[in-house]
Amino acid sequence: MRFGSFFKNRQKNDEQKQEHPAELKKSLDQNLAVLKQLMEEPNDLVIRAFSLGQTNYRCAIVYIDGLVDKQQINSNVLKNLQLFAEKTDLPNGADSVLHEMEKELISVGDVIKADNLDEAINDLLYGSTLVYLDGIDKVLMIGMKGWETRTIMEPVSESLIRGPREGFTENLRTNTMMIRRQIRDPDLRFKTYDIGRRSRKKLVVAYLEGVAHPDLIKEVNRRVESIDLDDAPESGFVEQWIEDSFLSPFPQLMNTERPDKVSAAILQGKIGIILDGTPFALIAPLTIGNSMQSPEDxxxxxxxxxxxxxxxxxxxxxxxxxxxxxxxxxxxxxxxxxxxxxxxxxxxxxxxxxxxxxxxxxxxxxxxxxxxxxxxxxxxxxxxxxxxxxxxxxxxxxxxxxxxxxxxxxxxxxxxxxxxxxxxxxxxxxxxxxxxxxxxxxxxxxxxxxxxxxxxxxxxxxxxxIGVPYSTPFSPSFFRDWKDLVLRAPITMRTRRPSYLKSDDNKSVNKGET
Incomplete structure (x- = not known):
């Protein structure tokens, strides 16, 4: 009986979570009450409610302690709100006031207006600060992430005698920054996904528009969209989900800590997959010849x-x-x-x-x-x-x-x-x-x-x-690609990208294939 009541209560709680209102309310008190109910008022949830100066508009800022930069909140949000409240010519209507607040808070750089509760909570749990205003069913989401991160260090698992000494970290934005620094091309694309029903981890699919084959991009995106997990703590979960055969002893995606390796692969027409929370990125597709190659070559x-x-x-x-x-x-x-x-x-x-x-x-x-x-x-x-x-x-x-x-x-x-x-x-x-x-x-x-x-x-x-034969370019044979297989031809002779990738822009940039 006790187990039966336990499962019934658990099912009831799950149904209540699924039935929570997806839209925000106009009442500030109702919005805060729903937020507290959903999160059960954790100790790290900070809610600061106040009035905007002498007006009747009530406001509240909400953030998770430890995920935000408090100094930025004090200097860029609270200070701006204080200056905003001292205005004597505030517009009429909560909608106009929130729009004016958005313009005043734009100094932060990352301000998004949302009317969806799920989106607001997801951003709150990812380090954003929420600004509520009474009388309107919208909220401002301000990006002020400030958690502790590991500094950029030399890759532990892929050390080289000659080559760059920096490796990926567990911070997604740091990793994408390192790739952008190596590929300064406006055609570089970062497509972001939220994976994990519970964790809602950020995953980025990186590729060069006009270089990577559209069918390859489409297939990788399709497989990433099919991921159905509660959490993906490491890129190995993503690798095992999207690989072609789980019965094979051979890895079907390359994992690496090196930004130069991912950048070289993207320039060749391959796809990079970067997951928040891990320093190991994935490269697709992978062939048997790639496994014997090193950036030092x-x-x-x-x-x-x-x-x-x-x-x-x-x-x-x-x-x-x-x-x-x-x-x-x-x-x-x-x-x-x-x-x-x-x-x-x-x-x-x-x-x-x-x-x-x-x-x-x-x-x-x-x-x-x-x-x-x-x-x-x-x-x-x-x-x-x-x-x-x-x-x-x-x-x-x-x-x-x-x-x-x-x-x-x-x-x-x-x-x-x-x-x-x-x-x-x-x-x-x-x-x-x-x-x-x-x-x-x-x-x-x-x-x-x-x-x-x-x-x-x-x-x-x-x-x-990812649909590409693993034995390429041995079989099916692409003899032109043999210049970079067992032997590594001089850079001046490597003027085209690998044939098996069928890149739209087939002229190589003389960047090493990984």
């Missing part, structure tokens, strides 16, 4: 950039295949190993009680545990755990005869290779696929590795990112 000369990119492709191969090749060669294809190396490996494995597959899985899981523990601990301790823990455990395992020294080398090289992949989301996908290759190698040897490799290729060819 374009900040260095083309030979250096091409060399670094080639190393990343080699690192991706090692991260996925090396442990599986070790298992396959030792378990099924010993004849493919050179004799001297085979004798050396056999000597080091003498006394090891586990087969190569079990040995590799134990060491790979141990390395993943060390990596996860190091990431969750404070920075100084985490680095120590990752390095010292790996050395101590590896040496102890070899001394105990549980694993062979060659296995420790294989796992260490694999871990180093996975760190070389610039995108964390792509690197962790390769780490996940590594165990699939290891299982296939333990069952079928090299044939198993080839079968899994074929399956992954079939999956990648069929996968899409």
């Amino acid at each position: 374009y900040y260095e000369r083309w030979m250096i950039g091409s060399f670094l990119r080639g190393l990343r492709y080699l690192a991706a191969f090692i991260a996925m295949f090396l442990p599986a090749l070790y298992i396959a060669l030792l378990s099924f294809h010993q004849g493919m190993i050179p004799s001297q190396l085979a004798f050396s490996i056999a000597a080091t494995r003498e006394g090891v009680p586990f087969p190569a597959a079990v040995e590799a899985v134990i060491m790979a899981l141990t390395m993943e545990l060390l990596r996860e523990a190091g990431a969750r601990l404070p920075t100084t301790i985490g680095n120590t755990i990752g390095i010292v823990g790996g050395l101590v455990i590896g040496e102890a395992a070899v001394q105990a005869g549980i694993v062979s020294p060659i296995m420790v080398i294989v796992v260490a090289v694999t871990a180093i290779a996975s760190f070389s992949i610039p995108s964390y989301s792509v690197a962790i996908s390769f780490r996940l696929l590594r165990f699939g290759f290891m299982l296939a190698a333990a069952l079928l040897g090299l044939y198993g590795i080839i079968l899994v490799y074929i399956m992954i290729n079939i999956h990648i060819v069929n996968l899409k990112s």
Whole structure:
């Protein structure tokens, strides 16, 4: 019975919230009473009611303490209202008075008149100050956001040797400002959405009009509009909602902390998605070739950039295949190993009680545990755990005869290779696929590795990112785009945007693709 009454009361409260009047009333007291009822008079809700000088007009300002700049309220609102109240030639009628107040308060810069209660409350909870006037069913919403924010710092997850040192913050306006500072083009568009039924977070879709393909813009906007969540605390929620396939191990949107990376993508004809409250922006669409690229490729000369990119492709191969090749060669294809190396490996494995597959899985899981523990601990301790823990455990395992020294080398090289992949989301996908290759190698040897490799290729060819084939420009082939795929052609040769984006303005601005 108690649970039944609880759910009935909850349903009744929800119905009352849904039935609250969407339109403002002309009575100041009624408006304030409805506001207090809906918010249940929280401690941080500040309501200051007063009369405008010697007139009969009653006024009230409402704001949430901690979300606004009190100094601006005192100097730009209360002071202006005081000067306004001292006027002797106030117009007749509340509508005229509110219009005159709007002109007097225009020094703030962000003043909007609204007649919708939901809109007013939404702006109030986002840091606006509301100005009510008795006798009129409208309210002034003044933008005076003033909460504490993190300063612009170097990106934590994407550090570069050469390149800009600033990264996104949790403040949406700061992030859009950094993009506008890099792209000073009047065609730059920021389309704003409110997502989250409860949180009403601001989300911005950024693109260049006339550069991004209209169908791509339309599709991204359609998917963003379909988001139906109570809250989206991080851009990962948005990414998982709008991606093409939730069954794929590969990320279908790029996430980044770097404004230069988002700006470069927008200039190429891609779409940037920025969510309030997180420093990680999204870039759409994403292809398999983009995951191996880094902004530093374009900040260095083309030979250096091409060399670094080639190393990343080699690192991706090692991260996925090396442990599986070790298992396959030792378990099924010993004849493919050179004799001297085979004798050396056999000597080091003498006394090891586990087969190569079990040995590799134990060491790979141990390395993943060390990596996860190091990431969750404070920075100084985490680095120590990752390095010292790996050395101590590896040496102890070899001394105990549980694993062979060659296995420790294989796992260490694999871990180093996975760190070389610039995108964390792509690197962790390769780490996940590594165990699939290891299982296939333990069952079928090299044939198993080839079968899994074929399956992954079939999956990648069929996968899409916002409707764009994930395997582009390998397949479907756009040979002109191969100048910026495995090798990075000189800047002077990169005169056009990627063909697969079908940009209306196909002439490139020589800005690096991300």
